[in-house]
Amino acid sequence: MFNRILIANRGEIARRIMRTARAMGIETVAVHSDVDAAMPFVTEADHAVCIGTAAARDSYLRQDRILEAARASGAEAIHPGYGFLSENAGFAQAVADAGLAWIGPRPASILAMGLKDAAKTLMQQAGVPVTPGYIGEDQSPERLQHEADGIGYPVLIKAVAGGGGKGMRRVDDAAAFRDALLSCQREAAASFGDDRVLIEKYILSPRHIEVQVFGDTHGTVVHLFERDCSLQRRHQKVIEEAPAPGMDAATRAAVCAAAVKAAKAVDYVGAGTIEFIADGTEGLRADRIWFMEMNTRLQVEHPVTEAITGQDLVEWQLRVAAGEPLPLTQDALRITGWAMEARLYAENPVTGFLPSTGPLDRLRFPDGVRVDAGVEEGGEVTPFYDPMIAKLVVAAPTRTAAARALAKACSGVEVWPVRTNAGFLTRAAAHPDFVAGRVDTGFIERHADTLIPDTEPGDAVAGAAAALLAEATGTNPWTALAGFRSNADADGRVLLDIGGTRVLAEAKADPRARAARIGDQRLLFVDGEAWLFAAPRSGADGGAAAGDGSIVAPMPGRIVSVDVADGDTVTRGQRLIVLEAMKMEQALLAPFDGIVSALKATDGAQVAEGTMLASIEREDG
Structure with a gap:
């Protein structure tokens, strides 16, 4: 076993890896950007090395600096966590070339599953069911339109090199196909440098089912059952659970067997997830569940699998990377109870889930809940990285009890002044349809009106x-x-x-x-x-009324553009100021025709949520 490992990541996953390493007697090395120097994952590590400035491209994505930190610190292996370089085959190879152990799959496996079209072709050859669709070299609009017409609408256009919902469009009829294709290709080219797409049958009641797989260097591959990650917003997971509601033993056996077959097809080693899409219109059936893609890393939602199996997946990763066989055989793995995980984000559902950054003057979690958090009270949510504050994980004997426990856990979160989605999560976990297991990827969109918290106090x-x-x-x-x-x-x-x-x-x-x-x-x-x-202050006016022309910052962030000056005449809907936080831009528009007055916004300034930036006065006074 290793004596010292370097963790090429940050936040909650770095702390999660450290907990297991510490329990196994393994020292840890944290690498960090300058703005993360005081973060818990840095102070809790045995050793720490600063590798650059705030931007990820200047720190957490700098392969050369990470490898140099490993050599200088005496680390024997590198754990990439998830995100950043975790699925970068070139980095995995560079780690091996440097004489270090890579705590993850072989570079060839990462490459094989990295492109959606190649992965689907490989899965078809291996006998794994894939979604009906077109994957081909002919990328002409005419050929793609022809294939979509043959598959039957609705279809989904997906970027071959895509991920995170980028380069993806649903098309409901032939007339809309060409415009959607061009839009998808432009977005794919901008996001991934690759405008190739594939066409899939769009599933009308889709459920996101994924299977945790594990392989070792001795040729053994097992599964640790399935998770349901159907509760999503804009293709990003919000609540995950294990096992999947409505999954019977026969369907589970078929889906998990297909996942193992997929992993064996790429000679898989370490932790991985085979993602499937299921047509839930008639419940979960083995013949209506198809391979979607593989994530060649540990997943954010791995704690729910740990909860129902009683296994530590990071420990499994470390043992496999050290050359040991898998800790358990397939026959020894069992499902016990139910587990759910909610992702607590620094975002404001009331303002369209805009990011919220700033100090964490208050950060409290309820007792009796597993909390994997990257920050602590007194810390700060910065605009430089992922806005996830923590993951709340509950376990119970039944799904109903787990849903009740999750709603209670989310309702007990206390965060200030940063805004979070805790109230949104509370409502989602307590919703009758969720409690009853009536979930698919459209759940949040269908119930948005009841899930978004009120803006006024009830x-x-x-x-x-x-x-x-x-x-x-x-x-x-x-x-x-x-x-x-x-x-x-x-x-x-x-x-x-x-x-x-x-x-x-x-x-x-x-x-x-x-x-x-x-x-x-x-x-x-x-x-x-x-x-x-x-109690209101004497003589206070109670704040600006809606529609009075006040332009205030809807979120904390940096002003990247001021497009007007004091005294300018503007029209309703005209862009006045652009605010940026966590790589998202928000344009602030004129609420009505008028004249700009009391302009306080300046380019490059950092502003807090609610800061008065300007005022628009009606021309008629």
């Missing part, structure tokens, strides 16, 4: 805030003059400012509500949502 929030404020100030709202009326009984309500909204509220305790005080701020946490509340 009666429960207002009542809890009134009760907590009364308790904190020693004021009895039933006898305070706030509700006094001449010649009438006091109505028992108090005037509050909650999240910038003024409300008259009657004090009502709510067992779901938790209060916190950060400096002079009072916070209320209810069902994963954070509300700032206080």
Whole structure:
């Protein structure tokens, strides 16, 4: 076994790998960018090496600096985690050429599964069922249109070198095909430097089923059963679970056998995931589940597999990379109970899931839940990397109990002032259709109206805030003059400012509500949502009303463009300012025709959420 390994990654996955390495008596080396120097994964490592500046291309993607750090630190092996260089066959080969062990699959296996078209052809040859479609060298629009017409609409156009939902278009009829194809090719060329596409039959009620596989250097390959990752938003997973709801023993046996066959076809070593797409219109059936792609690395959602099998997959990775046989045979692996994982992101569902960055003055998680987090209270979410704060993992004897536990765990999250999707996750996990197992990849889109939290405080929030404020100030709202009326009984309500909204509220305790005080701020946490509340200041105007022309930053970020000047005349919908956070740009537009005044935005400035950037005054006054 290794004495020291280098982890070529950051955040929660680096800490996750360190936990297992520490338990096995293996020292760890963290590599980090300069802005990550104080992050927990750096301070918890036995050794740490700075390899560059904030941008990933100048640090976590610098193969030369990572290899030099490995040599200088005396590491014997490199674990790539997931993302960054984890599926880079060239880097895997460079690690081997440097005389180090690569804790992952062979470079040839990564290459074989790296391109969707080649991988599907290989799977067909190996007898693994693939989605009906076209994979071919003829990329002319005429040939692609002909193939789509033959497959039957709807079809899905997918970039051959794609991933993460980029270079992907659904087409519902022949008339729309050509425009969708050109758009897809442009996006694929811009994102991957490769405009080739493949055509697939679009599955109308798709479910995302994936199988965890593991191979060793002795020729053995096993599976650790399946996961269901159907709850997605814009092709990004949100909630994952294991096993898959509605999967019977016969279908499980067929799908898992196909996954093992796929892994053996590329002489696979280490942890990998075979992803399938299932047509769920008639439940899960073996003849309606097809190979989609393979991820040649450990997955973000691996904890749910660990929970139902009782195995440590990172330990398996380390042992296999050291040349040991797999810890267990297929017959020794069993499913016990149910597990679910929710990804907690620094994003605001109310503003279209825009990223939210800044300090973590408050970061608390509920007890009794596995939390894999990359940050801690007092830290910061920066705009440079993935916005995931943590993964919350629950396990229970049944799926219903697991769903209940996940909703409770998400509702118990406390984060401030960074905005998160905790309330959104709470609602998703508690939704009747989710609890009943009626899930597919369109679940979030169908139920968006009920999953997005309210922008205004409801009666429960207002009542809890009134009760907590009364308790904190020693004021009895039933006898305070706030509700006094001449010649009438006091109505028992108090005037509050909650999240910038003024409300008259009657004090009502709510067992779901938790209060916190950060400096002079009072916070209320209810069902994963954070509300700032206080008695309104005397003479305050309650904030800018909607439609008053105030242009404020909808998220923390950097101003990359200011397109107007004070005194300019603008028209409704005209772009005024462009804000960037986590590589996403948000254009701020004029709400109506008018004149720019009080312009405070400057190019390159970092601004907090809610910062006043400019005002538009109507020309008629």
